[in-house]
Amino acid sequence: MNDFLSTALAPQYILPLLGALAAGGLIGFERGFRGQPAGFRTHSLLAVTSALLMLAANHQLAWAGDTTPHDVMRIDPVRMAHGILTGVGFLGGGVIFREGFNVHGLTTATSVWTTSGIGILFGMGFWEVAITGTFLALVILAGFRIIDQRLPQQSLADVTIRYARGSAPGAEDLRARLKALGLRSAPLSERLLKKGQYIEHGATVSALNRTAIDRLAAELRADHKVIEFEIEPRNA
Numbered sequence: 468m469n470d471f472l473s474t475a476l477a478p479q480y481i482l483p484l485l486g487a488l489a490a491g492g493l494i495g496f497e498r499g500f501r502g503q504p505a506g507f508r509t510h511s512l513l514a515v516t517s518a519l520l521m522l523a524a525n526h527q528l529a530w531a532g533d534t535t536p537h538d539v540m541r542i543d544p545v546r547m548a549h550g551i552l553t554g555v556g557f558l559g560g561g562v563i564f565r566e567g568f569n570v571h572g573l574t575t576a577t578s579v580w581t582t583s584g585i586g587i588l589f590g591m592g593f594w595e596v597a598i599t600g601t602f603l604a605l606v607i608l609a610g611f612r613i614i615d616q617r618l619p620q621q622s623l624a625d626v627t628i629r630y631a632r633g634s635a636p637g638a639e640d641l642r643a644r645l646k647a648l649g650l651r652s653a654p655l656s657e658r659l660l661k662k663g664q665y666i667e668h669g670a671t672v673s674a675l676n677r678t679a680i681d682r683l684a685a686e687l688r689a690d691h692k693v694i695e696f697e698i699e700p701r702n703a
Contacts, residue, residue, distance in 0.1 A: 479592070480522060487518035487589040490601040494582050497608050503575040504562045513558075513579060514586035517551050521590025524548075548587050555583040578608060622677045623701040626652075627669045632659075634692040635666035645672060648686070649679040665694065671701075 491514025492507060499506025524547035559576035581604050588597035630636070636644075638655045645652050656669040674680055680698060687696045 479526075483518050483522060483589040483592060484515055486594065486597060487514040487586040490514055490585050490589065490597065491582050493601065494578055494585075494604055494608065497605060498575055498578055504572065505575050505579055510579065510582045513555065514582050514589070517555075517583045517586030518590035520547055520551055521587050525591060544591060551583060551587060552580070555580055574608070578604065619675060621673050621675060622680055623671060623673050624680050625669070625671050625697075625699045625701065626683070627667060627695075627697045627699075628687065628693060629660070629665050629667045629695040630692055631694060632664060632666050635668075636692075638668070641668055641670075644686075645670070645683070648674075648682050650674050650683060 488511055491511040494514075495505070495507040495510025498510060521544060524544040559579045562575045562579065563572040581600070585597050585600045585604065588594075588600060628641075638657060641655060642652060650672040651674070652670040652672045654670070658667045658669075659665075660667055672680065672683070677700075680700070684696075684698055687693050687698075
């Protein structure tokens with residue numbers, strides 16, 4: 468029992484695991500605080516597991532014992548790291564989902580992959596790079612969010628408007644309406660529906676901010692000629 472504890476608590480084993488746990492926990496806390504599907508426990512487990520596997524690869528002689536001649540053993544931690552990151556790629560794909568025209572979970576999937584990489588570095592004993600990577604990951608996830616919110620970003624939305632056939636505006640009139648609101652549009656589509664009862668216009672519009680799209684929604688709500696409309700943001 469004493470031999471087991473002395474080996475399990477040896478600094479070369481326990482310190483990398485504790486470092487990976489701390490790094491994964493910090494990144495996971497930030498993701499969980501944002502309400503993301505992969506949070507504190509997922510990132511912590513991922514970092515610790517990556518470190519465990521790298522420790523096993525780096526200390527292969529310790530666990531192989533005398534069953535295999537040391538002169539024929541080949542220690543290659545890079546292969547283990549490659550296998551870990553490949554497997555984590557499938558895990559990250561599980562948190563990405565599409566809702567309408569929007570894709571969610573890309574940042575969380577990236578944080579999962581990054582956390583695995585940091586765990587690998589701790590398992591290799593590359594402390595300086597692992598700690599620096601943890602710090603930079605937290606800065607990007609938490610600090611860059613503030614910068615991202617203030618950067619100019621083009622807003623895109625798919626707009627569909629349905630009119631009764633007798634009151635539908637022409638494509639030129641609709642384009643002029645969009646332009647007056649500060650919206651740029653791709654070529655308009657036009658469809659005749661319900662055996663000629665309705666006309667439906669569709670277009671992808673863009674603006675430098677979300678306000679112009681909000682004004683369009685307000686105008687369409689107030690327009691009694693509009694029977695139905697749908698505005699689906701692409702980068703909400």
